[in-house]
Amino acid sequence: MIYVTKKIEFSAAHRLFNPELTDKLNDEIFDKCNNYNGHGHNYLLEITVAGNPNPKTGYVIDLKKLKKIIINEIISKVDHKHLNYDVDFLRGIIPSAENLVVSFWKILENKITEGNLYKIRLYETQNSYVEYFGAPIDIPVYDFSK
Numbered sequence: 001m002i003y004v005t006k007k008i009e010f011s012a013a014h015r016l017f018n019p020e021l022t023d024k025l026n027d028e029i030f031d032k033c034n035n036y037n038g039h040g041h042n043y044l045l046e047i048t049v050a051g052n053p054n055p056k057t058g059y060v061i062d063l064k065k066l067k068k069i070i071i072n073e074i075i076s077k078v079d080h081k082h083l084n085y086d087v088d089f090l091r092g093i094i095p096s097a098e099n100l101v102v103s104f105w106k107i108l109e110n111k112i113t114e115g116n117l118y119k120i121r122l123y124e125t126q127n128s129y130v131e132y133f134g135a136p137i138d139i140p141v142y143d144f145s146k
């Protein structure tokens, strides 16, 4: 088994808060990340596909194809956007790095047809990242218009 990874950066804004909690609790839990008008990150997304090399090409997946899938399905929808409000597939989801990787997985797993999606790693800062290997997780959906 070979593991092939593509890294792509994007920039986006978000605000971390739970509309079902009081302002005071949101401040306590999310602190500066609860800034009313949001704040930004330069994210680094790493998508890893696992598989055996195709005997005809030597590729697990053509990295140009993988890049195109990631850009079409994810980057074009989140780059320079406000993740709380601008992205259809994130509607109602608290846009933590944890919830982002789960949401990205749901989209990418069916689009990657050579090899299998193995891991999503998302850096929110240079020193902080989350990793997800696809184990089923339910993410609550909130009403952010409250």
Ligand code: NI
Pocket: 014, 033, 039, 040, 041
């Ligand atoms: Ni943040």
